[in-house]
Amino acid sequence: MSADEARAAAERAARASYGKLVALLAAPAGDVALAEDALAGAFEEALRRWPATGVPANPEGWLLTVARNRRRDVWKSAAARTCAPLTEDSAHIDPLADHDPYAIGDKRLELLFVCAHPAIDETARTPLMLQTVLGFEAAEIARAYAVPPATMAQRLVRAKKRIKQARIPFTVPDRRSMPDRLPPVLEAVYGCAAIASSPAGEAQYLAVTLAVLLGNEAEAWGLAALTTLTLARHRTGFVPLDAQNPSDWDAALIDEGEAYLRRADPSGPPGRFQLEAAIQAVHCDRRRTGHTDWAALDTLYAALLIVAPSLGARVAAAAVRGRIDGPEAGLAALPTDAESFQPYWATRADLLARAGRDATAAYHRAADLTDDPSVAAFLRSRA
Amino acid sequence: MRYTLLFHYQEGSVETLGEEVIAEGKRAMTSYAATLHAAGVLIGGEVLHSSELTTTVRVTEGVAHVQDGPYADTKEQLGGTIIIDVPDLDAAIDWARRAPQAQWGTVEIRPGASHLVEGVWT
Known part of the structure; x- marks a missing residue:
């Protein structure tokens, strides 16, 4: 096995198990920094050894054992003995000695x-x-x-x-x-x-893990659905939602996200993340129907504005209003206290352009307010 | 793990609060202390006199400067402390939430670093 292959295997193990291993190592004494140091040492050792020995059958268990030994070395080291007394709990705990890391995720x-x-x-x-x-x-x-x-x-x-x-x-x-x-x-x-909106979807993985581990929390499933549906449409470079070709979206992730949304079974009214996930699901449904159901979005935004009336939601709701009742109605529905909010200017520019009015200044303002060069380039091209 | 609960609140007197309010506060403190004691978490505690009665001392270059008045002349003053021994911060937060002082002021939770046993820091 080459060094590159070993590195790739260690990186895969890191992505899948990093948080679990930190949690296991840190929990007994509450020492996150020590756990991270020990784990970093274990990953280094993996990169040194795996090219020769191959990736172990249970890489997670291997990393945990090596990290645990390193952590014990720190506790036993002269520095620890002379700098700080071993606390009662750090001296005798090693609850990880015999356990199976897969059993206690x-x-x-x-x-x-x-x-x-x-x-x-x-x-x-x-x-x-x-x-x-x-x-x-x-x-x-x-x-x-x-x-x-x-x-x-x-x-x-x-x-x-x-x-x-x-x-x-x-x-x-x-x-x-x-x-x-x-x-x-x-x-x-x-x-x-x-x-961390990378195509690797680390945060989506985390949201799904959270929902699975909690079991019955509707909002956790809502968040899992939201991050999954967002990831399904993820691409490099900016293309506005309208102009995106649904056949470019990841169909498997859309199915997965919709399944999570169905798992969210709230005992009361749906919360913010379920509503935002439902909004994403409506957009993703264009893949199946070929058009966007603006009336459904209008209903969902009305609910979202009651549960979580953020500036972003108010601006997005005005954009939907513009699609249903025409751009002038959309402009009238825009919040008035959003002068430094980039989505406000982008939405206002789009509504002005649809109304056949001069949108140049609004497009430039929106472009100036974004950090993303591809978004700025798109907005300037419209101005 | 030991935590000290520090109670900060705007000071009141019989004149400003009325006797009934003072008596109600005392009853609440009696009940809170009994609950802490029964739960086996109470180490000690003290309610302080008003900061009108406080004196501060600072020694600079060997000279003691003694002054009337509190260390910080703020609207809310330290009015008392309770020391508890509980497993973790969540347990300490739970006790702080139940303190009567949380109703009329702020409860600060400080983890203890070292305490005295028979005149020796441990």
Whole structure:
């Protein structure tokens, strides 16, 4: 086996198991940073050894064993002995000694609840998930947030210190606390999807894992459906939804997303993620019917504006209004407090153009407000 | 794991709050302390006099500067503390949420780093 093949195998193992392994290693003492270091060491060792020995039958178990040994070495090291007393729990715990890593995938779920704990700074929750559960480097996360790498690294270190020293527990909240504790987890996973929108679909994988592990949480299935349907239409470079050719979409992912949406069986009115997933499902349905059901979208946006009246939803609802009652009605439905919101200008430009009015300034404003060069190029071409 | 609950609130007196409100607050604190004790998590606690009675001392270059008034002259003052021993932050949050002071002020939860046993830090 070549070094490249070993690297590819290690990367596959990393994608599939990184969060699970961090969760397993970090849970006993709440030490996420130590778990990540130990795991990074294990991956290095895999890259050194696997080219000669081949990929082990159970790569996840192999990585866990090596990481566990490394973590034990840290606990036993002279540095640890002289710098800090071994705490009672770190001295004797090794609950991983005999277990089968496939049997307790649930630890990953606990890690998600740790990352989005109310005692963790809201702005650190999604970055923490990207790093500890999905294995992104601090530098990559910093780039996505457009902050200096040192700032992001510091934010992550502070959050991990808090987890360890304030002792945030690695547990899944009971049903009584679930209504308070689940929404920030879903928000943070949704944040991962917005940032890690790569074709590999790491965040979609995370959302599906969360829904599967929780079993019966309707909003978790809604989020799984939303991220899956969004991924089904994912492409490089910007093409507006209208101009996308449905035969380019991933039919298998659309089926999968629709199945998740059907699994979401709310006991009360549908929540924000189910409604957003349903909106995506209506758009994806153009693949089957050849046209967009604007009336269905209108109904769904009306519900979404009651549950979660974000600026984005209000702008999108106005665009739908424009399709049903004409562009002038759409313009009248646009929110008035959105002067610095890029989608507002893009939608306004489109509605003005459809109404046969001068849209040049609005297209330029929308282009100026986006960070994405392909979106800016498209908008300028329309102006 | 030990956590100190620090109670911060706007100070009131019999004149500003009325006797009935003060008595109701005392009853709530009695019941809260009994619940903590019965759950086996209570280490200790203290309710402080108003910050009108507080004195601060700072030594600069060997000279003690003694002043009347609190360390920080803010609207909300530290009014008391309770120390509990519970497994983790979620348990501490649950106790903080049930503190009567959470109704009229803010409860801060600090994990303990070290505490005294027979005059020795452990």
